[in-house]
Amino acid sequence: MIEASLNFIAKSTIKAADKEHRRKINFNIGKYNAVVPQGKQQFTDEHLIREKAKNLKWRAIESLDKQLEHFEATISKRGAKVIWAEDTNQALEAIKQICEEKQCKMVVKSKSMVTEEIHLNAFLEKNGIESVETDLGEYIQQLDGEPPYHIVTPAMHKSKEDVAKLFAETLGTDPKATPEELTLTARKELRQKYVQAEVGITGANFIIADIGGIAVTENEGNARLSCALPKTHIVIVGIEKIIPSMTDLALFWPLLATFGTGQKVTVYNTIITGPRKEGETDGPDDMYVILLDNGRTNILANEKQRESLYCIRCGACLNACPVYKNIGGHSYGTTYSGPIGSIITPQMKDLGEWKHLSYASSLCGNCTEVCAVKINLHELLLENRKESVEKGYSNFNERMAWKMWKQGMLRRKWMNMAGGSTKGWIVNTLVKGWTAHRGKLDFPKKSFNQLWREKYGNR
Numbered sequence: 376m377i378e379a380s381l382n383f384i385a386k387s388t389i390k391a392a393d394k395e396h397r398r399k400i401n402f403n404i405g406k407y408n409a410v411v412p413q414g415k416q417q418f419t420d421e422h423l424i425r426e427k428a429k430n431l432k433w434r435a436i437e438s439l440d441k442q443l444e445h446f447e448a449t450i451s452k453r454g455a456k457v458i459w460a461e462d463t464n465q466a467l468e469a470i471k472q473i474c475e476e477k478q479c480k481m482v483v484k485s486k487s488m489v490t491e492e493i494h495l496n497a498f499l500e501k502n503g504i505e506s507v508e509t510d511l512g513e514y515i516q517q518l519d520g521e522p523p524y525h526i527v528t529p530a531m532h533k534s535k536e537d538v539a540k541l542f543a544e545t546l547g548t549d550p551k552a553t554p555e556e557l558t559l560t561a562r563k564e565l566r567q568k569y570v571q572a573e574v575g576i577t578g579a580n581f582i583i584a585d586i587g588g589i590a591v592t593e594n595e596g597n598a599r600l601s602c603a604l605p606k607t608h609i610v611i612v613g614i615e616k617i618i619p620s621m622t623d624l625a626l627f628w629p630l631l632a633t634f635g636t637g638q639k640v641t642v643y644n645t646i647i648t649g650p651r652k653e654g655e656t657d658g659p660d661d662m663y664v665i666l667l668d669n670g671r672t673n674i675l676a677n678e679k680q681r682e683s684l685y686c687i688r689c690g691a692c693l694n695a696c697p698v699y700k701n702i703g704g705h706s707y708g709t710t711y712s713g714p715i716g717s718i719i720t721p722q723m724k725d726l727g728e729w730k731h732l733s734y735a736s737s738l739c740g741n742c743t744e745v746c747a748v749k750i751n752l753h754e755l756l757l758e759n760r761k762e763s764v765e766k767g768y769s770n771f772n773e774r775m776a777w778k779m780w781k782q783g784m785l786r787r788k789w790m791n792m793a794g795g796s797t798k799g800w801i802v803n804t805l806v807k808g809w810t811a812h813r814g815k816l817d818f819p820k821k822s823f824n825q826l827w828r829e830k831y832g833n834r
Contacts, residue, residue, distance in 0.1 A: 379708055380731040387702035387735070396532060396703060403531050404694050410637030411691075417629060417639050428630055429748045432685035435584070435617045439675065442584040442617045443666060449587025453649030455662040460611075462669050463493040469665055470495065470576075470609060474504055477607050477661075479573040483565075485591070485598035486510035487578030488688060489611050489667055491523060492710045495576070506576075507568045509597035511561055518545045524704040526711065527635050527690035532703060565597070575605035575659070579612040580687070581627060582666075585620045588648040589664065592631060592641045599645055608650070608659035614666050615674075615684040621646070627687065634689040634747035670723030679758050683718045685748045692742035692752055698735055707732060714742035714752045721759055727768045733759035776806075787824060795820045 390396055418424045435442055447457040460466035474482070482499060484490060484506055496517070499506040508517040512529035516522065519541055523529035530538070535554050543550040548560050569575075577598050579589035589610055591598045602608045618627060624646075632638040651658030674680050693699045693713030704712040709720045709729070717732035733756045742752040763769065783789050793801075795818035803815045821829075 379728050382708050383706060383731055383735070386706040386708065390703045390706050391701045397701065399532055399534050400700055400703065402534075403528070404700060407637060407694050411633065414633035414637045414639055417633070424626065424630065425747060425749045428626055428687075429685060429750075431618060431623055431626070432687075432748055435619050436615065436675070436681060436684050439614065439617060442619060443582075443614060446582055446584045446587050446617065447666075449585075450649055450664065451587075453587065453652075455587075455649045455664055458663060458665045460665050460667045460669070466493050466611060466665055466667050466669070467495070467498050469663075470611070471498075471502060473607065473609060473663055474499070474502075474574055477573050479504055479607070481505045481507065481568065481572045482574045482576055483507050483509050483568050483572040483601045483605065484513075484576040485578070485593065485601040486513050486529070487576070487611065488523070488526060488710060489578050489613050490576065492669065493611075493667070495611075507565070507572070509565050509568070509595075509601055510593075511558065511595060511597075514561055514565065515541065518542070522705070522710070525690060525693060526688050526713070526715075532705075569600045569604045572605045574607045574609060575601035575603075576609045576611065577602050579610055579616055580631065581624065582612060582614075582617045583621050583624070583646065584617055586646075586648060588621070588646045590624055590628075591645045591647065592628060592643070593645075594636070594638075594642045596643050599643060602645075602647060602659065603657050606660045608647075608662045609665065610647075610663065611665040611667060613671055614668055615671050615686075630747050631687050631689050634691040634745070674719060674722045677722065680718070680722055680755060682750050683715065683722070683752075683755055685750055686715050686719075687747055688715075689747045691745045691747055695741040695745045697737055697739065697741070702735075707735075714756065715750075718752065718755045718759060721763070726759070726763055726766060730759065730763040730768055733757075733763070791822055791825055794818075 415421050451457055458469045460469060480503075482504055484495070486508075490496070496506045496508070508514045510529070513523065515530040515533065515538055516524070525531045535557075538554075538557055539548070539550055539552050542548040542552065542557055542560060546560060546564065548557065552560070577591060580592045581590040583590055589612065591602070593599075618624070624644075628644055629640050632641045647662075650660060650662040671684065674684055690713075692715050693704070696713050699713045707713075707716055707720075709716060709724075709732075711720055714736065717735060720732055721729040736753070736756050738753050738756065740753045743750070743754070746752060783793075798818040799816060802809050809816070
């Protein structure tokens, strides 16, 4: 329970003091902030559209079992095979079995946070299968041996000079290569992999219940290549990605694009409803859809936290969060970072071990303000804190401190008995953690209550 918290404190302390890291993040998020308002102009009423999206996700999550069963029945009729995975091990074993049946030696993989969640690349490498990330940002991170930094932009923390240096070290390119030259190098490297790979693996931005399909949104076309060129296509997706109808994409695709990257709509938007049919010229011979739970039904069972399953992974809350912008994505030590990650990680994994993430927030509410589907993120962070205390995950000193504070706050005379110097001693000396990263607090000699009474009496 302590290790994850200590790692978080250590990493975040280092990153918070890293001015170069802050410069890169502020630069990249600054570009995001400049284009998002332009993308939002396509909505006549932004708040209404977000409210409608929230209601659609509410409908989908409240009837999740029926929606998923209908999806399975419909896509199965077209030849796709649906696999239900309760946890990481079941998902990995299913993928391993498919790869063994197809005698797979190489996998091409498009961007997918769910595959990061189950640590798919490491698993495949361990079993002698080469796994190649085809999204440019993910490819950069894979070359550098790092996990994604951000839900939408995996290499956000790297400058073009960092990428040029990395490519020079790993691919032998010119250390002064331009971003255009680096992109062409990556394309050349990856195009060969699409042809060689026996299996292509993608995630899904949405599971479409009524037509039995999956929707994939991207800007590079690598997901289309990953699912169309290899003979076998594996989709692995969290069960919460369900939406009721294909017509809902007219709302969700622009919403995801605008809040994710500032675009009106992303470049490539694909609906896949099964493997290649007879007479079709391209597409895989076999298609598998792995529906992953991995703790999501824990959130579903929690009425207060269920709202977090509405998330469409646009990453807007990360870009808005002052904590994320200071400590970076890797400090969280888990797949999903930022406000949404701080909510769902303790619920999907172990609240006792990961509760510290919900305390790593200023509770400014900016995450809620920018959420594409109006999730009350800052309130859910508070709910996590409350739940962790109710389950006994707070230590004795913390419980006693809050008990004393409560007693004092309920009794104005007690509060007035403690003068400014006493209050200062308690905060600056007795509460040792306060001054570790902050200046000392100087309290006035008299409280506002005392000053009021001296001037106006008891009225």
